[in-house]
Amino acid sequence: MDYRRLFSESAAALKPSGIRKFFSLAAEMKDVISLGVGEPDYKTPWIIRKAGIDSLDRGNTWYTANAGLSALQVEITRYLSRRFSLVYEPSQVLVTVGGSEAIDLTIRAFVNPGDEVLLPEPCFVAYSAIVQLCGGVPVPIVTKEEDEFRLTPQALKAAITEKSKLLIFPFPNNPTGGVMRREHLLEIEAALKGTDIMLLSDEIYAELTYGGEKHVSIASISDDMKARTIVVNGFSKAYAMTGWRLGYCVAPAPVMDVLFKIHQYAIMCAPTTSQYAAIEALKHCDREIGDMAADYDRRRRLIVAGLNDIGLRCFSPGGAFYVFPSIRSTGMGSLEFCEKLLESKRVAVVPGDAFGACGEGFVRICYAYSTEHIIEALSRIGEFVREIKKRA
Amino acid sequence: MLDLLKLLEENARYTVPELAAMLGTSESEVKAALAACEKSGVIRGYKAIIDWDRTERDYVSARIELKVTPKRDRGFEELAEQIARFPEVQSVYLMSGGYDLALTIVGENFKDIASFVAYRLAPMDSVLSTATHFVLRRYKDRGAMLVEPGRDERSVML
Known part of the structure; x- marks a missing residue:
């Protein structure tokens, strides 16, 4: 069969991830220190795991209601109001298969072929792919190191056209660690005035912000922003629950009706065991997530100081668990740097351009690893950079 | 200060x-805080955690529970301090419950421990x-796992 002529055009046109080869290579090598993952090194706190086990013990193995267990919807509204001053009704909560499903639903709910989706880059790789599957046009907006990788109102305004339908708002950001503070959100609000542009605010890293300032959701700053925004969040990063595949979104009621329809047909409901576990997480784990965040903060400071000492300029990120140092001082491109670092020092990091063309010249380093692991990796990266500079 | 101490307890070899x-x-500031803690006795030493079972050294350890008569005026202090002076004794704790002092002691073999109890402690x-309890296997010591750590099973996701 010649499958190629059978595939949908949009699926066939999707580009496979360019760095898959690089990481298969890394996986085959021995003694590789990886800083490549995108998830916590913690196991899910025991009381959450126990709640999942208990639900299996009781035989809670059926589908839940499409939108999720009502007790979980209620706990999510309490959590959002307690942590981020976001006020929603339980009926405005949709429990999804990871934050990823909520992203998929939102893009599918709004994007017609030809619609433009504004995408601050570098960013998580899924947005652009889903937009393309819907026939939409991703419009990258470059965020810059000198702006601490924030979306600026000038850059946003310059990218807006009549076709702009949706703005992806991925902060705290993977891969840069950039965050938007309240004053920056107000500027974005002003830039959007008079448009009908909707926002997908991906707040999956909301619990992981550093330097004493808590994450502010753009949906919390005004009624206008709340009316435009679908807030996506989940349990993966804050509660170290990636494998449970559980997330959620909250949205204005008319938007929720449409998200719900797609979810109902495509997914039916999120995993039942995970939903029971998540209720426990929201009720009893504020302290655990605070402790994990404090630990990430120590590692963040360690790795930022270490990279800057080595001579890889690294802005101090305000959120998530990544740093995004510039590797331009080595004279290499991102992929070349990563390949040579892997080959000669057995350290795996991710080329920045995997997250959008403007990530060229940077690498993403995850610090969700033990401090011993980080110290060893820094020492190997240090040797590598010194050797290059000696040769140059 | 407490955060500094917690980090050192986790790994005493972190550099300044x-x-x-x-x-x-x-x-x-770190140097000053370390000096102050060492001077005041908050920090009592920096030692490696060694899994002797992975070396050729013969090594046996035991926990000993002691019931004692407290001395007038000095309570348990005098005896506890006397016992603590023996180099083979690694820890001495005053306990609540069914006995008074708990010691851990180390030696090269069963006989070492037996003669310590018979000739030093009992008299x-x-x-x-x-009551002497021999340690059969150590899984975790002073917060360090002595069994093999699990492999990092995470995959690369962007």
């Missing part, structure tokens, strides 16, 4: 620059009884 970076403070004035 590493500690300063993690705590968001300066190297000179002491206020020792009423001893």
Whole structure:
């Protein structure tokens, strides 16, 4: 069969991830220190795991209601109001298969072929792919190191056209660690005035912000922003629950009706065991997530100081668990740097351009690893950079 | 200060620059705090955690529970301090519950421990009884896992 002529055009046109080869290579090598993952090194706190086990013990193995267990919807509204001053009704909560499903639903709910989706880059790789599957046009907006990788109102305004339908708002950001503070959100609000542009605010890293300032959701700053925004969040990063595949979104009621329809047909409901576990997480784990965040903060400071000492300029990120140092001082491109670092020092990091063309010249380093692991990796990266500079 | 101590308890070999970076403070402040803690006796030493079972050294350890008669005025202090002076004794704790003092002691073999109990401990004035428990295997010691860590099963996701 010649499958190629059978595939949908949009699926066939999707580009496979360019760095898959690089990481298969890394996986085959021995003694590789990886800083490549995108998830916590913690196991899910025991009381959450126990709640999942208990639900299996009781035989809670059926589908839940499409939108999720009502007790979980209620706990999510309490959590959002307690942590981020976001006020929603339980009926405005949709429990999804990871934050990823909520992203998929939102893009599918709004994007017609030809619609433009504004995408601050570098960013998580899924947005652009889903937009393309819907026939939409991703419009990258470059965020810059000198702006601490924030979306600026000038850059946003310059990218807006009549076709702009949706703005992806991925902060705290993977891969840069950039965050938007309240004053920056107000500027974005002003830039959007008079448009009908909707926002997908991906707040999956909301619990992981550093330097004493808590994450502010753009949906919390005004009624206008709340009316435009679908807030996506989940349990993966804050509660170290990636494998449970559980997330959620909250949205204005008319938007929720449409998200719900797609979810109902495509997914039916999120995993039942995970939903029971998540209720426990929201009720009893504020302290655990605070402790994990404090630990990430120590590692963040360690790795930022270490990279800057080595001579890889690294802005101090305000959120998530990544740093995004510039590797331009080595004279290499991102992929070349990563390949040579892997080959000669057995350290795996991710080329920045995997997250959008403007990530060229940077690498993403995850610090969700033990401090011993980080110290060893820094020492190997240090040797590598010194050797290059000696040769140059 | 407490954060510094917690980090050192986790790993005493963190360097001053590493500690300063993690705590968001300066190297000179870390040095000053360390000096103060050492001087005041808050920090009592920096030692490696060694899994002797992985070496050729013969090594046996035991926990000994002691029931004793407290001395007038000095309670348990005098005896506890006397026992603590023996180099083979690694820890001495005063306990609540069914006995009074708990010791851990180490030696090369069963005989070492037996003769310590018979010739050093039992004859002491206020020792009423001893119960000796040999350690069969150590899984975790002073917070360090002595069994093989699991492999990192995470995959690369962007």
